[in-house]
Structure formats: structure tokens, C-alpha cells
Amino acid sequence: MSETKAGSQTIGCRVTSCRYNTRGCDCQLSRIEVEPKCGCHTGEPCDESLCGSYKAK
């Protein structure tokens, strides 16, 4: 991916249980941290790319 996208991306998100989610399709935050499940190296998307900025409502 091109570095020119930095600072100009938007965050689409359907995690409605998160306090930062709006309308079931957007994130209110200007930046999020994507991180792997702790101690996990499975290569599976559900383990390797979680939203570390998630906060339950």
C-alpha cells in the first residue's frame, strides 16, 4: 500500500458493541491501533488483526 494514504484514511467499522462506533458502519476515532491477540501467531485474520482501541459500551 502506498505511504501517501497515511493521514487520509477513514475507518469503516461494523462492531456495534464498541462505544466508538457510529451508525453501525463508522468509527469516531481519528486513529486506531490494530494489534494481534496476545501471544498468538496463528496467521488467522481473527487472531492477528484485532482492534486494540475497542471499548465496550
Ligand code: SF4
Ligand atoms: S475503536 Fe475499533 S472496534 Fe471501536 S468503532 Fe473504532 S474501529 Fe471499531
